[in-house]
Amino acid sequence: MAMTMHVDVVSAEESLFSGLAEFVVVPAEQGDIGIYPRHAPLMAALRPGSVRIQSPGQQEEILIYVSGGLLEIQPHTVSVLSDTAIRSHDLDEAQALAAKKQAEDLMSDRKAAMDYARAQVELAQAIAQLQAIQRLRKRTRG
Amino acid sequence: MASGREIRTKINSVKSTQKITKAMEMVAVSKMRKAQLRMQAGIPYWKRVRAVLRHLRYASTEYRHEFLVEREPVKAVGLIVITSDKGLCGGLNINVLRTVVKRMKQWRDAGVEVEVCAIGGKGLGFLQRVGAHIVSYLRGIGDSPHLERLTPALNVLFKDYTDGKIDQIHLCTSVFVNTMTQKPIVTQLVPIKDNADDIAAQLGIPTAEWLKGVVYEGEKQTEGHWDYIYEPNAPLIIDRLLRRAFESVLYQAVAEHIACENSARMVAMKAASENAQELIGELTLLYNKNRQAAITQELAEISAGAAAV
Numbered sequence: 001m002a003m004t005m006h007v008d009v010v011s012a013e014e015s016l017f018s019g020l021a022e023f024v025v026v027p028a029e030q031g032d033i034g035i036y037p038r039h040a041p042l043m044a045a046l047r048p049g050s051v052r053i054q055s056p057g058q059q060e061e062i063l064i065y066v067s068g069g070l071l072e073i074q075p076h077t078v079s080v081l082s083d084t085a086i087r088s089h090d091l092d093e094a095q096a097l098a099a100k101k102q103a104e105d106l107m108s109d110r111k112a113a114m115d116y117a118r119a120q121v122e123l124a125q126a127i128a129q130l131q132a133i134q135r136l137r138k139r140t141r142g
Numbered sequence: 143m144a145s146g147r148e149i150r151t152k153i154n155s156v157k158s159t160q161k162i163t164k165a166m167e168m169v170a171v172s173k174m175r176k177a178q179l180r181m182q183a184g185i186p187y188w189k190r191v192r193a194v195l196r197h198l199r200y201a202s203t204e205y206r207h208e209f210l211v212e213r214e215p216v217k218a219v220g221l222i223v224i225t226s227d228k229g230l231c232g233g234l235n236i237n238v239l240r241t242v243v244k245r246m247k248q249w250r251d252a253g254v255e256v257e258v259c260a261i262g263g264k265g266l267g268f269l270q271r272v273g274a275h276i277v278s279y280l281r282g283i284g285d286s287p288h289l290e291r292l293t294p295a296l297n298v299l300f301k302d303y304t305d306g307k308i309d310q311i312h313l314c315t316s317v318f319v320n321t322m323t324q325k326p327i328v329t330q331l332v333p334i335k336d337n338a339d340d341i342a343a344q345l346g347i348p349t350a351e352w353l354k355g356v357v358y359e360g361e362k363q364t365e366g367h368w369d370y371i372y373e374p375n376a377p378l379i380i381d382r383l384l385r386r387a388f389e390s391v392l393y394q395a396v397a398e399h400i401a402c403e404n405s406a407r408m409v410a411m412k413a414a415s416e417n418a419q420e421l422i423g424e425l426t427l428l429y430n431k432n433r434q435a436a437i438t439q440e441l442a443e444i445s446a447g448a449a450a451v
Contacts (some may be wrong), residue, residue: 006358008190012390014187030373037294041201045382046371070383072194072370076361081386 004056004081005037009064009080016064016082023054024078026071027128033071035078042073048128049136051080060139068127093133098124146436148202149238149429153422160418166230167411173285174321174404181318181394181401186355188394191387193356197337198383200365205376209332209384213309218255219278220299220308221245223317224395225265225401227282232314234324234402235264241326246274257308259299261292261396277302287396289389296392303332311369315395316402317345322409324402331391382413 006018024035027049033042033089046069069082103123107116203210223242225235242265248451260266260279269276278298280291302308311332316324325343330337342349372379 006361008186009404010186010190012187012393013183018186028373034374040371041197042371042373043379043383045379065399070194070386072383074197074361075422077358079194081187081190081194081383134410 002056003037005021005035005039006073006077007053007080008078009051009053009082010064011066011069011082011084017053017062021054021078022056024081025052026053026078027066028071035073036077039073039078041075042071044071045069046071046082048125050128050132059141063132063136065129067128075107093130096126096129096133100130144394146432147427148426149196149380150431153425153429154443156418156425160415160422163411163414163418167408167415170404170408170411174401174408177285177397177404178318180351181397184390184397186396188390190356191390194383195334195338195387196338196356198380199334201369202367202381203340203369203376204439206381207377207380207384208304210334212333212335216254216309218257218308219249220259220302220311222259222261222296222311222313222315222392223269224313225260225262225268226399227263229264230410231403231407232341234406235262235268237324238316238326239265239268241328243272244312245312245328257299257302258319259295261295262399279317283396285400287393287400289393292392292396293389296388300332300388313392313395316399318398318402319345321405324406331388 002022004022006025007017007019007021008015008026009017022037026033026035026044027047028044029047030044032049033044046066048067049065051064051066053064055062066080066082067084069080072081100123103119103126106119107123113130149223185189197352198210221242223238225238229235247255256272256275257277260269260276262283263284266276266281278295280295283291299308299311303311310330312328313331314326314328317327319325325345327341329341338353339349370376370379426447
């Protein structure tokens with residue numbers, strides 16, 4: 001059997017994943033990090049995106065959307081402390097599209113220059129949510 | 143012996159008290175469920191935060207955050223005391239405050255000054271009366287903890303720590319064991335230290351049980367001589383982590399306290415309603431005895447009168 005590690009994805013309200021995994025991909029601020037067991041200790045800030053978890057004996061990867069947070073890696077454990085995390089199944093595409101449009105509108109509006117930074121964050125989150133949905137779609141179709 | 147009317151008034155007054163205690167019991171039951179759910183919802187995050195802090199505690203990090211460095215000697219400490227705003231919840235607040243007083247006495251005997259941040263009206267009132275040095279307080283937490291309301295009061299202590307006015311921050315709160323039992327404990331928040339053994343001892347449970355879900359089976363902790371890889375850099379990540387960690391720990395403490403408060407109130411009010419029922423029974427018996435005695439006496443008087451004629 002392949003080596004495994006404990007993976008926990010938690011948000012302030014609930015535990016989204018807790019169990020063993022062979023391989024995990026986490027969206028860090030400076031690019032995605034792929035983690036196999038016995039990784040060196042690492043701490044990273046997260047950007048909005050989806051966490052992919054490969055559980056032992058399972059063909060399909062588990063997808064969890066996170067909107068930022070922190071990642072801690074120990075040789076045999078991976079903890080994702082997410083600000084808000086949603087299972088990709090629960091993501092609503094229409095909602096994400098509306099949020100994206102709203103953020104774009106806000107960014108094109110010169111008057112709201114003050115809110116530019118916030119709008120950018122919102123846009124990044126909406127795009128990441130859409131990507132998670134699309135990835136899930138492709139997988140269920142293919 | 144009290145007259146019939148007096149006893150009847152008394153019975154009525156006990157009955158109305160019972161109505162109140164019954165109503166409070168019902169309210170506490172429904173609030174308790176919500177409060178327990180809220181407390182349980184926060185547990186996974188809180189446990190992971192504790193796990194990460196535990197790891198961090200054993201790492202020899204290049205960036206020594208001040209919350210990670212022990213200060214010697216300890217001249218002053220900060221104490222966060224969480225109590226409820228309202229009474230009528232059995233011994234919950236009293237137990238917490240007794241622990242606080244005991245701890246404060248230990249510190250005073252050792253020549254350590256104590257600054258207090260009082261969360262909850264009961265603790266505030268009591269600590270004011272005993273003349274504790276209260277630097278900040280918060281009253282009226284309500285039924286759900288709001289972090290943005292908690293932080294201003296707590297930041298006073300964290301700022302004092304950063305300014306070097308205090309060398310440690312402790313937290314005294316109730317731990318929810320089950321609906322019937324809540325236990326007061328004191329834990330050291332800052333500087334972060336591995337106090338699992340201490341907490342487990344205060345709760346009277348094995349250390350392994352306290353660390354359940356925090357440390358996985360067979361997980362070994364390597365001490366010293368290793369550091370994390372940081373992305374993007376150590377100060378940013380550690381600051382962010384610690385902020386989240388304290389938020390989570392304190393939010394969880396308050397959520398747990400609210401769950402404790404409502405279960406303690408439910409139990410106390412249930413006992414009060416039962417006591418009232420018992421009292422009503424006794425008083426009714428007395429009333430009936432009294433009435434019987436009066437009737438017997440009247441009959442005796444009438445028959446005596448008839449005999450005389």
